[in-house]
Amino acid sequence: MGDKQGAIADYNQAIKINPNLDVAYYNRGSTRSDLGDKQRAIIDFNQAIKINPNYAEAYNNRGFARYELGDKQGAITDYTQAIKINPNDAEAYSNRGIARSELGDKQGALADFNQAIKINPNDAEAYNNRGVVRSKLGDKQGAITDYTQAIKINPNLAQAYNNRGVVRSELGDQQGAIQDFQKAGELLKQQGDNAKYERVMKLIEQIQNLR
Structure with missing residues (x-):
């Protein structure tokens, strides 16, 4: 927290010296966003974009701040602009x-994730x-394939084990589901996420009670 506040002081100084330094506004906005100050982060990203209208990262980060504030449509507009500037x-x-x-456009979401993976x-x-x-x-089998690939890339991604466990359970593979939930629980405990760990343990208990 202290380092981030120190960073903000540095960016303030940089902006004072050069009020047209787009990267200083961008960095200050990103730091403010990390600290939870989304409104002021958006003001900084606005300024970075005003100075440099082709600043893809500023659109992306402003989109994320808008998303966090519940403005999902505004977020989509910003992400679309970031993609227009940088198609990669x-x-x-x-x-x-x-x-x-989250807005219900599953096919649009699928197309976006396909492109991100490409x-x-x-x-x-x-x-x-x-x-x-x-x-x-x-597409439950397709979902399992994706979760398995996510785990292959990042064996510490607890959410992917959890999600695969849910689908396996839905498909009747209770043993596979329990194994996935156990692995998810183990990772969540290591990562200190006790609330999610408790939820996963309850899922295991529910499956075992049904058997």
Whole structure:
């Protein structure tokens, strides 16, 4: 926290010296966003974009701040602009996919995750997110394939084990589901996420009670 506040002081100084330094506004906005100050982060990203209208990262980060504030449509507009400026921005595709999925546009989300994976085939989160959309569209086997690939890329991605466990359970593979939930629980405990760990343990208990 102290380092981030110190960083903000440095960016303030840089802006004082050169008020047209787009990267200083961008960095200050990113730091403010990390500290949870989304509103002021957006003001900084606005300024960075005003100075440099082709600043793809500023659009992407402003989109994320808008998303966090609940403005998902505004977020999609920003992600779309980031992609227009930089068609190889895998992160912007992934972010737009998440927002589209949450607004009910599953096919649009699927297309975005496909593109993110095409640009960056080692993006475990994109595979995990595409798996969620596939599952919601009824493609359970496709979802399992995506979760498995996410785990292959990042064996510490607890969410992918959890998600694969849910689909396996839905498909009647209770033993496979328990194994996935156990692995997810183990990782969540290591990562100190006690709330999610407790939820996973309850899922295991529910399956065992049904057997």
